[in-house]
Amino acid sequence: MLKVENIKKKFVKLTKKKEHVEFYANNGISLEAHDGEIIGILGPNGAGKTTLLRIIAGILEPTSGSIFFDNLNYHDNETEIKKNIAYLSGNTKIYNTLSCYELLHMCADIYDVEKSDAEKRIMEIAKILNMESFLYNRIGSLSTGQTQRVNIARCLIHNPKYYILDEATSGLDIISSQIILNFIKDEKKKGKTILYSTHYMEEAENICDKVIMINKGIIIAEGSPDKIKKQTNTTNLRDAFFKLIEGDTNEE
Ligand code: ADP
Ligand code: MG
Secondary structure, eight states: OEEEEEEEEEEEEEOTTOOEEEEEEEEEEEEEEOTTOEEEEEOOTTSSHHHHHHHHTTSSOOSEEEEEETTBOHHHHHHHHHHTEEEEOTTOOOOTTSBHHHHHHHHHHHTTOOHHHHHHHHHHHHHHTTOGGGTTSBGGGSOHHHHHHHHHHHTSTTOOSEEEEESTTTTOOHHHHHHHHHHHHHHHHTTOEEEEEESOHHHHHHHOSEEEEEETTEEEEEEOHHHHHHHHTOSSHHHHHHHHHTTOOOOO
């Protein structure tokens, strides 16, 4: 189980008058994710989703608060935790001159996966992410949707238990995003825990067991999509979001 307790992250921004002003990109975020759950982190651009996922993935230190993966924390068990997580960053650049197959072998090496296991695992992932038709092609020659699938594949090579996926389907065509969403649903069935950020509310509504809606670093609603719709007396999460922020549409 993943436990996120009261995470705060302070950044500094510059005002028009060139003054440095501190603000909280995450301001007291707590959540729990159980085995086999898909949790959607929802919110508009700038809400604090990426900051939260980077902290959960152990890439960014929170200003305060704690993270536990199966009762382990980064302070005492960083390597152990990192062996168990996949982190898909929102803006990754990958090696254009390698083939997907070469890149996946390289990632397997980094994670110390045995050569024979790596080969098996690459074939398995290539199959579930529909990558077989372009597996031996150079990454530079792939479409955006294909590249994103390679990106996902490379963080799964070590067979982690926790998936932390930042905007996995952002900007993709419907076929590529459907392949990724089906993949997420299948992984859930295997008992994996998936944290998944998106600004596509309808998409989250379809696949998430639970959503955490954030705005300006604060949780404004959480629970199953049905629960949030009932609470806000709306028929979809998009309307629920607007009702929850009540006309406060200023980006901050
Ligand atoms: P989201 O992923 O929901 O779009 P982010 O977590 O990327 O939001 O950003 C939340 C806020 O924190 C934004 O206002 C962004 O400009 C700010 N921010 C993110 N990273 C930094 C940083 N390293 N330094 C200063 N401000 C940052
Ligand atoms: Mg983001």
